[in-house]
Amino acid sequence: xxxxxxxxxxxxxxxxxxxxxxxxxxxxxxxxxxxxxxxxxxxxxxxxxxxxxxxxxxxxxxxxxxxxxxxxxxxxxxxxxxxxxxxxxxxxxxxxxxxxxxxxxxxxxxxxxxxxxxxxxxxxxxxxxxxxxxxxx
Amino acid sequence: xxxxxxxxxxxxxxxxxxxxxxxxxxxxxxxxxxxxxxxxxxxxxxxxxxxxxxxxxxxxxxxxxxxxxxxxxxxxxxxxxxxxxxxxxxxxxxxxxxxxxxxxxxxxxxxxxxxxx
Numbered sequence: 003x004x005x006x007x008x009x010x011x012x013x014x015x016x017x018x019x020x021x022x023x024x025x026x027x028x029x030x031x032x033x034x035x036x037x038x039x040x041x042x043x044x045x046x047x048x049x050x051x052x053x054x055x056x057x058x059x060x061x062x063x064x065x066x067x068x069x070x071x072x073x074x075x076x077x078x079x080x081x082x083x084x085x086x087x088x089x090x091x092x093x094x095x096x097x098x099x100x101x102x103x104x105x106x107x108x109x110x111x112x113x114x115x116x117x118x119x120x121x122x123x124x125x126x127x128x129x130x131x132x133x134x135x136x137x138x139x
Numbered sequence: 140x141x142x143x144x145x146x147x148x149x150x151x152x153x154x155x156x157x158x159x160x161x162x163x164x165x166x167x168x169x170x171x172x173x174x175x176x177x178x179x180x181x182x183x184x185x186x187x188x189x190x191x192x193x194x195x196x197x198x199x200x201x202x203x204x205x206x207x208x209x210x211x212x213x214x215x216x217x218x219x220x221x222x223x224x225x226x227x228x229x230x231x232x233x234x235x236x237x238x239x240x241x242x243x244x245x246x247x248x249x250x251x252x253x254x255x256x
Contacts (some may be wrong), residue, residue: 011167012215015208016181018251020148023202039140047234057144059183066202074201078190082146094140122203127146133173139146 019053019060020081023073024120027052030063033118037098038083056083075121079113082127084139088112091126102126147177147186148205150246153197157243158187165222166207180207199245206251212236215250 024030027050034040034054043053043060051064061081066073085091092102092114103115110131116124129139152158155176162168162178162185171177176187185205190197209215216226216238227239234255240248 011165012207012209012218012250014166014168014180015210017148017183017185018206018208018253020145020183020206021202021204021247037140038142040142056142059145059148061145062206071202076201076203077149077151077198078193078195079188080149080200080203082149082186084143084146086141086143091140129146135173 019062022063029119078123079125082125147184149188152187204247206249
């Protein structure tokens with residue numbers, strides 16, 4: 003952590019959750035829980051607000067229409083899921099009937115975009131190159 | 140299929156300098172020394188991304204609010220308001236305090252603190 007910048011501001015400790023808006027909660031539970039295999043938080047507060055733990059951060063999968071606002075999908079590549087192998091993950095999702103876009107290679111990482119059943123854009127992601135200091139993600 | 144973690148959450152921008160000033164100087168998030176357009180929040184990386192560079196239309200994160208944990212929502216809100224940040228509203232859900240605001244390009248952010256076990 004950079005001490006100089008960390009002392010300014012409002013003492014953000016972490017990201018508690020990222021909201022993932024969906025149109026149909028049952029469809030979303032199938033996708034995030036069963037297809038992606040994310041772990042559901044047993045303390046999820048409501049039937050229209052289901053939380054999934056993804057290693058480092060919580061995804062709050064929820065229906066905007068039951069929370070008084072309009073649905074708008076997440077734009078391109080909003081949430082990047084780290085997978086061991088993008089091609090393998092793509093193959094598994096396609097076998098489950100999920101369309102996955104072409105794999106790209108940035109020179110340091112691979113990625114492939116996917117849309118959840120509500121049209122949210124997520125990314126399968128794997129960095130294969132070390133950082134300039136030699137460390138790996 | 141195995142998902143290990145979230146590597147980053149994209150934050151759409153139209154101007155990197157303006158967004159960097161907001162996330163680094165206003166919110167005080169530590170900037171990634173290797174990638175100045177990335178910010179570390181303690182657990183997950185927020186990555187600024189200008190979609191027009193990829194030939195895509197700009198869109199905000201929409202309903203994809205990012206909830207930032209702070210020690211005290213009211214104090215953090217007051218500090219940001221003193222810096223000229225407007226809030227859309229606030230809420231006490233019975234288990235947590237929340238205050239809703241946007242970054243300079245309209246991306247939805249939340250100051251969040253759960254107080255109930």
